Structures are given as structure tokens and as C-alpha cells.
Amino acid sequence: MSSDKYISNARKPKGSLGKKFIRHMNEHHKELIDWGFEHIKVPRKAEALDVGCGGGYTVRLLRKKYKCKKVYGVDYSKTSVKMAKKATRFLRNVKIKHGNVSSLPFRNKKFDLVTAVETIYYWPDIEKDFLEIYRILKKNGQFLIICEDCIPGNEVMKDMKIYTQNEIHKLLIHTGYKEVQTFRTNNWVCAIAKK
Numbered sequence: 001m002s003s004d005k006y007i008s009n010a011r012k013p014k015g016s017l018g019k020k021f022i023r024h025m026n027e028h029h030k031e032l033i034d035w036g037f038e039h040i041k042v043p044r045k046a047e048a049l050d051v052g053c054g055g056g057y058t059v060r061l062l063r064k065k066y067k068c069k070k071v072y073g074v075d076y077s078k079t080s081v082k083m084a085k086k087a088t089r090f091l092r093n094v095k096i097k098h099g100n101v102s103s104l105p106f107r108n109k110k111f112d113l114v115t116a117v118e119t120i121y122y123w124p125d126i127e128k129d130f131l132e133i134y135r136i137l138k139k140n141g142q143f144l145i146i147c148e149d150c151i152p153g154n155e156v157m158k159d160m161k162i163y164t165q166n167e168i169h170k171l172l173i174h175t176g177y178k179e180v181q182t183f184r185t186n187n188w189v190c191a192i193a194k195k
């Protein structure tokens with residue numbers, strides 16, 4: 001198996017290799033996700049969505065640790081959807097959907113919180129996609145972005161774009177978000193912004 005083939009599952013997990021990659025991500029991203037969540041106060045009883053939910057680790061966290069009232073996960077990979085459904089099958093008030101960030105299957109102003117972990121690198125039109133998330137957030141709803149890498153040039157495949165902390169900050173302001181805050185430690189970056 002070529003390592004390129006394995007790594008390409010980060011963009012859109014597929015088949016048995018995709019499942020293996022998802023299991024790896026569920027373990028490997030824990031510390032990064034905990035660090036990102038240190039910067040945000042998750043409102044009690046929030047209605048939350050994790051975009052690019054992969055194997056469902058963040059969906060579980062939002063429901064179990066942060067006690068969100070209802071949590072959705074969306075991913076455009078059928079393999080991710082399958083794995084996330086399996087990982088959350090015993091949790092009530094969790095729903096995993098197949099969908100693309102560019103056209104999310106939700107009404108306007110639905111969510112108190114939208115999270116995006118290790119996924120914005122692959123979004124097809126970052127400005128439009130940030131606006132799509134803006135559309136489904138309630139007023140004062142929060143958008144949390146967490147990325148393991150913010151050094152352009154470190155891309156490991158085509159159809160991937162790594163954003164710097166400053167680029168993410170500016171993009172959020174440019175797309176209409178307020179109270180934008182970004183944080184960095186080593187190569188990790190996270191951003192919190194409000195509608």
C-alpha cells in the first residue's frame with residue numbers, strides 16, 4: 001500500500017483504508033481537540049453541529065462531556081458517516097448526516113455552536129463555506145475551528161490548503177463574524193468567532 005493512498009483518506013475517507021484512517025484520527029486528534037475546546041465556553045443545552053465529523057469523536061464529546069442538548073455531525077464521506085453513526089449509536093439526541101459544507105442540510109439560524117476540526121484544509125471555497133456556516137448559526141452563535149497545522153507548504157496532498165492563523169482570522173472577519181479570536185501553540189491553531 002502506498003502511503004499517499006493512505007494519507008488521501010484524510011480528505012475523504014473511503015473503504016477499509018478509510019475506516020483504518022478514521023480510527024487513527026479518533027485517537028490522534030484527542031489532545032488537539034481538548035486544547036481547542038479549552039478556549040471556548042460551550043453554552044449549556046446548546047444545539048451543536050460538527051462539520052467534517054469523521055469518526056464522530058467531537059460529536060460524542062459535545063454530547064457527553066459538554067452536555068449539548070442535541071448534536072449533529074455532517075460529513076461528505078459515506079465511510080465517515082457510517083463510522084460516526086456506529087460510534088454514536090448508543091447516544092440519544094445525536095444525528096449524523098451525509099452532506100457537504102458548501103450546502104448544509106439545515107435551516108437558517110439553527111445552531112448555538114458549529115465546530116470544524118482538521119477539516120477546513122479540504123473545503124472547496126473557504127469564504128463561501130464560512131458564509132454557509134454563518135447562515136445556520138443563531139445570532140451570537142459560535143464557530144470553533146481547530147487545525148493541527150497552520151504552516152502553508154506542509155500540505156501532504158493536492159486539493160489541500162493549509163491556512164495561517166492570520167489568514168483564518170482575516171477570513172472570519174471578512175465573512176462577517178464578530179469577536180474573532182485565534183490562538184496558536186506550535187503548529188496548532190484554533191479560532192472562535194461569533195455571528
Ligand SMILES: C[S@@+](CC[C@H](N)C(=O)[O-])C[C@H]1O[C@@H](n2cnc3c(N)ncnc32)[C@H](O)[C@@H]1O
Binds near residue numbers: 011054119
Ligand atoms: C482529517 S478528517 C477529520 C475528521 C474529524 N473532524 C477528526 O478530527 O477526527 C477530515 C474530514 O472532513 C471531511 N470533509 C472534507 N471536506 C468536506 C466537505 N466539503 N464537506 C463535508 N465534510 C468534509 C472528510 O470527509 C473527513 O471525514
